[in-house]
Amino acid sequence: MTAIDQIIRQAINPFDPATFKPGNFWHEEQDPALDVESIHQEVIREVEAVLEQVARDHRTRTVMMFGDSGAGKTHVLGRLKRILNPKAFFVYIDPFPESEAIWRHVLRYTVDSLVQKPEGEAESQLLRWLKSLSAFKQGGIVSWVLSDRQRFVRSLKASYPSGIYNANEFFGVLYDLIDPDRYPLACEWLRGDNLDDESLKLLNVKHSIETEDAAQKVLANFGRIAAETQPIVLCFDQLDNIARTSDGAIDLQALFNVNSSIHNQLLKNFLVIISIITSTWRQNADRVQLADQVRIDTSVPLKPISLDQAEAVWVSRLRPLHRQADPRPDSPTFPLTRQVLEQKYPGGKTYPRNALELGRRIIQSYKVGPSKAEQPEDAIAAFKLVWLKEFNRVQERIIRIRQLSAPELTQMLKETFAALQVGEIRPRFLPSSTYASHSFSYQPNNQGRVGIGWNEDPSLTTLFHIMNAYRCAVELNLCEKLFLIRAEGIGKPGNRGYELHDQIFAENTPHQHLKPSLHSVHYLATYHSLVNAAYAGEIVVAGKTLDIQALEFFIRDSHILQNCTLLKDLGVLSSKETVEVEGEGAIASQPDDSEPEFQPDNEPIQDFLLDLLKTHQLLGRQVMVQTTVGQFTEISEDQVNELIQQLSEDNQLQVLGDNPNPEEQLVYLPDQLA
Template sequence: MASIEQIIKREVNPFDPVTFKAGNFWQEQQDPVLTVEYIHQDILIEIEALLDLVAQDRRTRTLMLYGDSGSGKTYLLGRLKRTFNRKAFFVYIDPFPDSDFIWRHVLRYTVDSLLQVPQGQQESQLLLWLKGLSVFKQRSILERIRGDRQAFIRKLRDTYSTGIYNANEFFSVLYDLLNPELRLLACDWLRGDDLNEEDLKKLRLKSAINTEDAAQKILANFGRIAAETQPIVLCFDQLENIARLPDGNIDLQALFTVNSSIHNQNLKNFLVIISLITDIGRQNADRIHQSDKARIDHRVSLKRISLDLAEALWASRLYPLYKQANPKPPTPIAPLTRKILEMKFPGGKTDPRNALRLGQKLIQGYKVGGKFEEDSVAVLKLLWLEEFNNIQQRVSRIRQFSSQELIRMFQEVLAALQVAEIRPKLLPGTKYGSYSVSYEQPGKSTRVGVVWTEEPHLSNFFYVMNACQKAIQQNLCQTLYLIRAEGVGKETNKGYKLYQQIFTGSPHRRIVPDMTSVYYLATYHSLANAARSGELVVAGETPNINDLEALIRDSQILQNCSLLQDLGIFKDQRNARNGNEVTNNSNGKKMDTLQQLKDFLLTLVTTQQLMGHQVLIQNALNQFQMVNESKVLQAIQQLCQENRIQILNAKASPEAQLVCLVPKG
């Protein structure tokens, strides 16, 4: 038997800030137990009614979702998907890095989301969409033409005789979606990857989707065919980190232009949701054309919640602890009280995040018996590890990101590390400019250029190499790095010949990136999105992008990224590897498993101050699934011997033992 006070001391704080951050709802899985149904329930009902209208008359509509930072906009989008995925297909679109590629970005994330499998289903949204078309409603028809490509294409052409762009190729790719051996390649084509000639030949296609016009028209194909199936919900979120205009403001007009085009082309069966911080929307209102504003069909705003709902939010977080307690606490929020809420929020209203932050602070006070100082760097390290693991699970190849996204993520990391004189778009020309960036070499006054391209098609590669040659001839940088995991062709290819001329002698060279380096960049990008959107909480505070950058530098997390090491970003690791071509197959200065375990355990104890020995072990086993309990115990023992943590009641039963941090000095 254990009282609620004893349970609080041994368990991880139930208001753990790791659970505060929301994001792409196909990547951040919500725990239904933590959802308070009545929070923003009126908005949920309002959006469902709009979705039902789209399903009834197939007319596309656009909804603007406004809310203050911390009001729960991103969380609400995830809840919408979780609640209504049975009646619609949901697409989450990350912030676009370059307005010149916005249609290709929207198409890429539409297909990526459609590849996700909804809860309770066995097949992806994309296959459910395809098999839901009226032409295939009778299973016998689908089975009869499944083995006959031409019959499949002919059936679709007869059904959709007009308005389909590049119909033969588009329907041919839809046919390949039904073939497990070609499905991934077909999806790569649909999402706009510039496939090489060999892959195009496998799909019996002549060209890839490599222009904005083509991407827009392929998306239009989905819209025209989707009129017979469930609606497709396009969710644009975290817009505070989209491409910026020359004056530094976000380019919202580019997004509103896309929305108007969807309406003007009479695309059917879409519900477009644009989520925006209220103040950001107000500041940019005059930058949006009046005709584009008129394309917004409905507007909703998330309001602050009542203290009754704040109390229910506390109860949902405390329930796992409440369930264990014996005797049962007097109220579902004990040891917290309603009076504390009333004192903290005398107006009777708050937002969900502030209620959670207060709960986290109070519970931490109960754990350690009074005031405490949270270690922001330690909290950030836990947030980082959680996000890093999520990305590692869902990203299996570098080409899941476009070249524009990869260079944007790299540029964000440069800014976080205070690299001087960062200039986007090194390469001459619009298209390949967004594959590149230049900066001042740390510790030197020389200029470094970086080009990152992963498009497989070798014609594209030739044009990139040609642009690289022009950049060198114009002396736009003194050292040029090519980052590329994809192949560079053969001796007979023009692009390969240029590559050999540029990157096989000093000072220019190629770096073949490893997946772990990409995970580093993508993890920081995700946290940066959250920080710019006001959705990141670290040690009870909501850091802006400058605060996050400072924490990243203080944590030194990025110093283990081998790509950054090979580029000489860190002074003591400059030119860490020799040779003109560097292949990263490791994690840079990779720590052994025991050291990683020790770092995690120490970081967790630092953030919690006090916790149960068994709870600490279980958290480590959950985090490091490749290790056993004896390895964890070894790491704990070493930390005790190093006088960094202490087991308070070592002679008690394992369940009753507590671990605390040994104060410095």
């Protein structure tokens, strides 16, 4: 028999705020067991009704979903995808970093989402979409796989005799999707990667999708063909971190231009969902032309939840703990009570996040006692746990640098520089309208201006134009030092881009070419994800919802970026600082081809154990062991137990009780329970 009191004291707080942060629904797994079906059920039904209309008449429609921070907008998008994915293809579009390339951004994330496999499916959305075309249904899929490319293209051109942009190449690339060996390369072309000549030749195409016009027309191809398949749902979310206008406002007009174009071009079978914070819309609505606002077919508000629904949120979180208890608690919300909700929210309404945070504070008080629970929380420790969880997700998702576009990589680096307060930052450094967004400059205190550009396009033609822009920047004395960040190759001697590169980055110049590691990109991408969440009001640390200023403070104060080798190579982190926190930022990292094999280090694991205790104050030993092994897959439970013993001997933590059974032991910080 195990009492509920003991279980609660041993467990990770079920309302841990690290679980609050939502995001891209293809990368953030939602636990259906934590859903309360009645919450925002009217929103789910209304969007489902609109989707059914699109499926019936194939006319594109747009839904605006709005609500306050903490209302659950991003979580609702995830629920919609999970519930309605059998009826539609779902696309999540991250905030776009530049308005001038918004169509290429939308196309990239459309294909990135279509290559995802829905839960329970053996094939990606893209292959499901392709195989649902009438051309595949005629004579069976096997005969089409065995047929030649030209026959396949002719058949599709006969099915779609007009309205398809670059039909021969587009249909030819669709054919390459059938071949497992060419499938990845075909996806790269469809998403707009700027491929090299060899890759283009393999796909039998002349050009990559290099312009906004081409990207828009390829996306239109998907729309025109989609009329005979399931609808495609485009979800725009976290819009507070999209590209900004010259006066610093978010460029919602650019997004609404895309939406209007989808309608005006009569692209069929799209459902566009725009998810936005109510206050953000109120502040920026007058910046969007009325002709574009009327393209919103339906507006759906996310309303506060009732106290009954708040109780249901508590029940969903506490249920796993209650199931372990013998005897079972009389109340499914124990140790939480309805009375606390009524006292806290006398109006009878709140938001899901508020209910979660209230539950967290009460559970924490129950674990360690009211007096200890009132002590200031260790926010840095809590932030490091949030960071680690996001870092692990990013490592799983980003397996090569070129998954991210040049504007995205540049934006990530700029955001990191801003957080580290490296000096005055100016966007768009390179004197080239095409590649300006791939660059920025900054001026450290009492030093000359430093220019930085980042591009990973494998095309050597593109490389030449970039190097030419760099040459112009040097000749115009736009900076004293110039960095090129590029992991991709630069060709061979005799290539024009190669020759320019060697001139600009010769040993007798101050300029440098840095080759970033994938691991460094994981740092930048993790911070970027948290920046998106902070602007959207979706990141909670130690009971506080962080804005961008608070997030930047945590980044500096936690030293979490100190092991990012790219930042060190750029000179914005000192070698001394990197040595002092060796291993901290490399928590749970995996090796990649550009770095030495990762060796497990006890220090980050011990830091993690202490951060867990600082955040939760009291935990079961076995819970700590299992949680740590879940984060550091290269170590065993025995090794973690040895580290706990070592920390205990060093008086950095204490084990409560003499019971030799680890499952019965509690662990806490010295003086925590005194």
